Amino acid sequence: MEIFLMVLGGLGLFLFAINNLSDTLRELIGHKANKWLDLFTKNVVTSVITGTVATILLDSSSAVIIMTIVLVNAGALTFRQSLGIVMGANIGTTFSSQLIALDIGQYSPISIFLGLVFSFFARSEKVSKSARVVLFFGILFFGLYTMERAVEPLKDHEQFLSWMEKLDSPFRGTLIGALVTLVIQSSSATVGMVITLAKKELINLPGAIAVMLGAELGTCSDTLMATIRSDRQAVKTGLFHLFFNIICIAFGLAVFPQFVTFIEWLSKSAGMEQKIANAHMIFNIAGVVLFLPLIPSIERLLNRLLPEKQKAAMAQTERLPSMSTKDSHDSTRA
Template identity: 75%
Template sequence: MGNIWEIVLMVLGGLGLFLFAIHNLSDTLKELLGDKAKKWLGYFTKNVFTAILTGVVITTILDSSSAVIIMTIVLVNSGALSFRQSMGIVMGANIGTTFSSQLIALDIGQYSPIPIFLGLVFSLFSKSEKISRTAKVVLYFGILFFGLYTMERAVEPLRDHPGFLSWMERLENPWRGTAAGALVTLVIQSSSATVGMVITLAKKGLINLGGGIAVMLGSELGTCSDTLLATIRSDKQAVKTGVFHLFFNISSIALGLLIFPLYIQFIELISASASIEQKIANAHMIFNAAGVLLFIPFVPLIEKLLNKLISTKKPSLKVVGQSET
């Protein structure tokens, strides 16, 4: 029992470091970029394709799809972006967030103390504010990977724990795995952290490809909660952006569950001799990119549908006694 508690505490510690790094990394990069990120969102979103590309680039830089989508909702609410522009950014953000999965799949956690040390030294002793903030970005990247490395080492003993292995086997069921992924992401408010934990478990042979993909699908649903919260007390254009994000993710997940066995076979085929953690990262990227490609032709139709469901037009008031002409 003592060993289990030790594992739990180490996992929580590693997860805490990861979430701390993700949150501060996003905030520091926004400070470093200033209003540039907002300007880019406005400049390069003239059509759906450039909006998608902009969403991909900024999410890759900020390493947080939620931060980008919330920023987009704020800009829509202020009138700086239209609902149509926001749709492209939301889809692009879903692709951009998968690049962190590719990084996590690389076995670089053991080298994380190097960026931590360098980032700490330069952030403390640099007189330049810009260099200091850049050093903090390096520091938080190091902490992010050190958190994953901590979790990776913590779960090693679980390979011999029958109860845990039995529970992980149940996640092979796509519905259970998806529900677990959604719940975990809802609690920790980070799909990157959920996918990161899955990749960590896969590295240690504690979850198979099917279970990993199922949890990844669920993380896409769980990440909608904070963006929906951002639409509270916003105007209807901003609300439509949050609803579109939810609709896009639910539709993609439903399709993924529908073809789940075929999708696993497809990932096995194209990934060939790659490690299981790399296969999960590939599955994450391909799933989100394919969802965007499938949605692009339907953007005008979805826009019309949401415009009807969430109308921004104020109903005209009819004066009592006025004769109709």
């Protein structure tokens, strides 16, 4: 029970920090991010780079994709411009995995203390918000540090170790990762927990990668919810995010043994937590590279599935006069 409560508390701190960090960064640079999204989306490559940078700055792929959906719905971005941003957001979110893999949790109280002091005594609103960013980063890593210390006794728990071994099945691990992310609404938190378990040698690389794949699917839920009551262009952006992740995950599962071997070879003597972070980054970058040639086909497919209502209405309007003309001809003949 004590382990469960400590893990729950650490997870709560992590989620609290993630949400507040995203909100604070959005307040600090959100309006600038909107301008950048509009300015640097002239082609797919620049859109991918923009989505990556925006996600690193805002520390949330969901925030960037939801912001993109909002801009598409408002007409500030086109559906085509949004495609690269969505893919870039998947790359940008791997930056947090690399940070989590670093063993800096024990120093997080320093960040918390400095953030509190500067946020309390800062006279400038900008300095105060910047200090809160430092504070929430500290809380984020302290939450991970709390979970890391909490799960340490599980190394000797046979039932837990037996359950973790079942995650080696790619499909089972992917399903667990998707369900966990769906519940806690944060793929970063799911990957963070996996890295935390890896630091204590409670999960092996195949199981960790499988859960990571599932986290990519689970994170689609909040972006799909953002499309509710949106126009069809925005809905297509949300669906593209879903299709992109499903196709990438399917490909990852198809080459799962080879991918695990490749990560083992690439990372060599690195720790398990670093291997997981590397797998997260390489998987998402490879997904974008492999998916780029498919963008025109996916775009055409979504345009056919969800055609513009306005175009359909115009077509209907054009048909009506021709029908009325035909009717008038028929009545004249009569």
